[in-house]
Amino acid sequence: MAVKIPFRRDLEFAYGQVAEIAPGVRRVIAENPSPFTLYGTGTYILGTGKVAVIDPGPADSVHIAALIDGLQGETISHILVTHTHMDHSPGCRLLQEHTDAKTHAYGPHGAGKLEQGVPVEEGGDMDFQPDVLVRHGDVIENASWSVECVYTPGHTSNHTCFRLSEGKALFTGDHVMGWSTSIISPPDGDMGAYLDSLQLLLERDDAVYWPTHGPCIDNPKPFVEAFIEHRRERERQILECIREQVYRIRDMVPRMYTELPEFMYPAAARSVLAAIEYLVAQGTLAVEGELQLDSDYRLA
Ligand SMILES: [Zn+2]
Structure with a gap:
């Protein structure tokens, strides 16, 4: 939901x-x-x-x-x-x-x-x-x-x-x-x-x-709470993508941002990268090589 x-x-x-x-x-x-x-x-x-x-x-x-x-x-x-x-x-x-x-x-x-x-x-x-x-x-x-x-x-x-x-x-x-x-x-x-x-x-x-x-x-507070929950939801979506063997950010974006016009995908991809960087820092995800847009991400 x-x-x-x-x-x-x-x-x-x-x-x-x-x-x-x-x-x-x-x-x-x-x-x-x-x-x-x-x-x-x-x-x-x-x-x-x-x-x-x-x-x-x-x-x-x-x-x-x-x-x-x-x-x-x-x-x-x-x-x-x-x-x-x-x-x-x-x-x-x-x-x-x-x-x-x-x-x-x-x-x-x-x-x-x-x-x-x-x-x-x-x-x-x-x-x-x-x-x-x-x-x-x-x-x-x-x-x-x-x-x-x-x-x-x-x-x-x-x-x-x-x-x-x-x-x-x-x-x-x-x-x-x-x-x-x-x-x-x-x-x-x-x-x-x-x-x-x-x-x-x-x-x-x-x-x-x-x-x-x-x-x-x-x-303000309901907004701030909703923004935090929204990011948690994005994290769940990323984990779901990876469980479904979608390992690359460019393939995650269209699944995660179903209502976003395509010209906004590059900005969305940067946000997904930011979430992934956070999940890697938390020890939830792992990356081989550089933490960047076209890398493959897996569960740690
Ligand atoms: Zn600004």
Whole structure:
């Protein structure tokens, strides 16, 4: 029986318009819709007067101009970055042409993996270097807002959520989204870290999540629980494939993702690889040779 995740996609917005969405929280959405970004990247603005901006988005000058236009008479004091995918951090460079605000993030792309001695060449915004490094539990504040950094590796090894004290609002980046599961793509993506980061959220008291893409989640725990159960189900499906002598990821994907359009199979294959990497680390599966997409996997 498939896990039901209570997905939601409805969102009222207009591209290029800074809109207040909660007390002390505004958002403007970039026009970069895709199967990975839904309507586009939501750039959040915290506070009034001296504001923080979360995830300036892609290197899109129209989007950055809309953000600057919407903040006339105010000052950006901090730029916070959840992670270094191309739809989140490259806008920092454009935004910093208009402001002296420093960028705050866990580290450059691959930071969490590099700390463990794992090389990371996978995609991402390799040019981004945060001005200020943040760590789990760090508090960043200004006159009208206070934010706690919540380190949530998994989707990327540098992924960080930001919790605004007002309204117990957690800005979840791509860690938890209301309309889709997160892509976990090795080597920088890590299923074990992702599951731990979901568990971490279950132990917190955040009241509402604001993901970078799509609508807010105002009843977060059932979502987080469903995402954990969904991954467990994927693990069961992989074991089932192997028991039925389907040893390769490319043959598992069409069996596991029966409703997914074929053009999304490569992304799904990366997620299956992430799950397999986790199962190998747990000692459930074994691989001969390299842990990679076209290897054969067996029960350990
Ligand atoms: Zn991302």
